[in-house]
Each structure stands twice: as C-alpha cells, then as structure tokens.
Amino acid sequence: MCNYKDSNNIIIDHLKKGGLLESNAIATLIKQNEIKIIVLVRKYNGSMAEAQDVFIEGITEVVFNIKNNRFRNDSPLSTYLYKICRLIWFQKFRSKKVSHFNQEISDKDTLSIQLNLEYSNQKEVLNSVLSQIGENCKRVLTFWSEGFSMKEIQKKMEYASAQVAMNKKNKCLTTLRELIKNNTELKQTMEELRDGK
Amino acid sequence: MENKFEQFLRKTLSKEESQKLLEDIENDPILKKEFEEYRDTWDMIKVLERRKLKEKVSKIAKNNATSQIKNNRWLWYSAASVLIMVLSYWAFQQNVSGEQMAQTYFKPYPDKYTSMGQNVNPLSKAMSAYNKENYQEAEELFSQLPKEFLNDVELYRGICWYQIGEKEKAKAIFRKLNQDSINAYIGPTLWYLSITHLALNEKDSAITILRQIKDDPMITFHKEDAIEIIEKLQ
Numbered sequence: 055m056c057n058y059k060d061s062n063n064i065i066i067d068h069l070k071k072g073g074l075l076e077s078n079a080i081a082t083l084i085k086q087n088e089i090k091i092i093v094l095v096r097k098y099n100g101s102m103a104e105a106q107d108v109f110i111e112g113i114t115e116v117v118f119n120i121k122n123n124r125f126r127n128d129s130p131l132s133t134y135l136y137k138i139c140r141l142i143w144f145q146k147f148r149s150k151k152v153s154h155f156n157q158e159i160s161d162k163d164t165l166s167i168q169l170n171l172e173y174s175n176q177k178e179v180l181n182s183v184l185s186q187i188g189e190n191c192k193r194v195l196t197f198w199s200e201g202f203s204m205k206e207i208q209k210k211m212e213y214a215s216a217q218v219a220m221n222k223k224n225k226c227l228t229t230l231r232e233l234i235k236n237n238t239e240l241k242q243t244m245e246e247l248r249d250g251k
Numbered sequence: 252m253e254n255k256f257e258q259f260l261r262k263t264l265s266k267e268e269s270q271k272l273l274e275d276i277e278n279d280p281i282l283k284k285e286f287e288e289y290r291d292t293w294d295m296i297k298v299l300e301r302r303k304l305k306e307k308v309s310k311i312a313k314n315n316a317t318s319q320i321k322n323n324r325w326l327w328y329s330a331a332s333v334l335i336m337v338l339s340y341w342a343f344q345q346n347v348s349g350e351q352m353a354q355t356y357f358k359p360y361p362d363k364y365t366s367m368g369q370n371v372n373p374l375s376k377a378m379s380a381y382n383k384e385n386y387q388e389a390e391e392l393f394s395q396l397p398k399e400f401l402n403d404v405e406l407y408r409g410i411c412w413y414q415i416g417e418k419e420k421a422k423a424i425f426r427k428l429n430q431d432s433i434n435a436y437i438g439p440t441l442w443y444l445s446i447t448h449l450a451l452n453e454k455d456s457a458i459t460i461l462r463q464i465k466d467d468p469m470i471t472f473h474k475e476d477a478i479e480i481i482e483k484l485q
Contacts, residue, residue, distance in 0.1 A: 077307070077311055080307070080308055080311045081311050081314075081315055084308075084311060084312050084315050085315060088312075109312075110305065110308055110309050110312055111305070113308045113312070114301065114304055114305040114308045117304060117308065118300070118301050118304055121304075122262075122297070123261075123262040166297075166301070167294050167297075168294065168297050168298045168300075168301040169301070171294075171298055172298070172301075180295075180298065183295070184295070184298070184299065192299055195296045195299060196296070196299045196300050196303055198296070199293075199296045199297055199299065199300040200300055200303075201261075227292060227296075230292050230295060230296070231288055231289070231291075231292040234288070234291045234292055234295060235288055235291075241291060244291055244294060
C-alpha cells in the first residue's frame, strides 16, 4: 500500500466517524493545506478574501465527497484538495471575471452537484424551496442524510420515539419531493448539472 | 423500493445489487420516474448536509486561525520575555561587574590627619567617626568643620558619601576636587573618582580617568590597580 493511502485512510476514517474525530481531521486538513491553496489563488490574481473562500469551499467539498464515498483514494488528499480548489477557483470564482479560464480545466475530478447548485443561477429558487419545508424538517432530513439512526434523530430532536422521528422524516421527505417536482426549472438545472453541462 | 433507492444513493448496495437496480430502472418508466424524483430530493437534502458541513469547516478554520494567532502571540510573548530576561541579565551583569569591580578595589582613604599626630580637636571627632566607619556621622561632622578645614577634608567627605551609598554626591565632590588646582590629593582624587564611575557603571568615564592615573608619572597611588582595571574593562 502506498504511503499516501495510509495517511489518507486515517483521515478518511476519522471524517466518517464524525464528532470530535471528524473535527480534528478537518483541522488537520486545514493546517496542512491552507498556505498552498492561498498561494494558488493569489498566483492567479485572486484576493486574500477570495483565496480564503476558495479554501473553505475546497475543504468542504473534499470532506463532503469523502463522507459521501465520492473520493476514489487514488492520490494524496492534499493533491485532491489542490485539484478541487483549482476547479472551484476557475469554474466558480475566476470564471465570473474571465470566461476563457473555464477552458483550462479538464480532469476526471468533478465538483459535487450540491456545490454546483450553490453557484448556479437557481440558488434563489433552491433557497426558496428549502425554506418552505421549515427548520425542523431541515434538521431531521440533514441528520438522516448524515447517516444518523432514527433512535439518534429521536434524541437529537427530542421526539417521543424513534417511530415519531421516522414519521417526521418521511413527511418532510414527501413535502420536499413535492416542492421539487413542481419546480421544473430547478429539476432541469439539477439534470443539467448531473450531465455536466 | 425507497429503501433500495436510499441504499443505492448511499453507495451501500453491492455491485450486483446496484447493477440490478439500474437495469430495473431502465426497463421500467414508472420506476425510473420514481427514482429520479427520489434522487432530486436526495440531492437537495445533501445541499442541507453540505451547508451544515461548510459551517463546521468555517468554524474550525476560524478557531485554527485564532489559536494560531494566540500561539503566535504566545510565541512573541515568550520571545519578548526571553529577550527581556537576556537584556536584564546583561544589564545586571553590566551593573554587577562595574559595581563588583568597584567593590573589589575600593578601600577607604586612610586617616592622614590623626594618624600623623594632627589631632586637631574638631577634626579628630570627625576622623574618629570615619575610622570607626560611621560614615553618616563622619560626613555630618566634616560638613560642620570651620571653613579652613573644609578643603582638606573634601576627599574624606566624598568617601563618606560613597560609603553611605550616595555615589552621585561622592562623584560631585571628587570631580570638584579634581578641578581644584591646589588639590594636594590628585592621585587619590582620580582614583576614587574612577572607582565611583565604576560603581555607577560609567565604564567609559572610569577608563578615561584610570588612563590618566596610568599615564601620569607623578601619580603612584593605585597605579597598578588602575592598569589592571583598564585591562579587565577592555
């Protein structure tokens, strides 16, 4: 096994376990890579604030992809983060200023549909849809998405039982599904982003 | 079926199961529609998860930066403390070495009056206090002497001030004596002035005067000591 895989695996394991281990792993990623990414963005005339934003977005994307099994573990995490940040900078930040920079990027690593949605012209629609389900629904669905069991969600949300938590989750899921179903533009954007258009 | 969709999207299905599900979806338009709706909803929920994660990352990054600033601050504080300690030690060493040197070489000027039989009454009382090392009392008695004695006892008064710890007063007296053309105690005056400079850590001034002692063939008082101190100071 390559050395980078060993160190990757420790971080990946901690990120997936969640809690304090996850926080420590994130802190490690931040400490080890912040300067590199800031230098990268500054090299392409990005401001310090933009560099910080790209870095936070990049770390989030990497952790999110790892937790959702999108990272293939075929390179050191720092290299993966660098590529992701480069994509974020050129596709999401720099592209706003100079469109031709988009052409510079072509690689097998892609950004998540969630990140793409955040930077799409459908962001307002996205926010509007999410706001319609209410805060409790958002929390329940997020816990469920993160992989918490119904028992754990019951405790976190202080519901009477795990069954109540399950019912609430199902209800919220149906509500959100209906909202999206009725929003053709948002559906289309998601489809396009999935196809990489 | 939703359970299967969830497992598929969580990537917890086996390769075979995933393949089978995808085939079913492709062959069943109703299932396909159902799956697409579920996937859209799933991706939307993942937006919530990602936003929460981003918040967490931002918080950790902020904490990191703060602790780094704090660490840097502590580093600077530590460095500053070490520097202050080093400077203080250096300053202390400077003081100590000057003072120590003065202490090593200082000896009160011997009583030339009463020991030579000049037991003049008002003077003897003051000299007696001086010989008994009661310098405070001696200085008071010296200062009360009639005018004609004052010039003669100035050197002793300077030594009294020196011993009391009033080095600046001692220095003023020795300086004044040094400028006095009829001063009979040139050698001792220069010597005690140089020692006082040393005690005050005024090394350059001390060296200048010690060189005078060294270079003046007429001065013999503590000449060897003067040479020795110059060497040590240089």
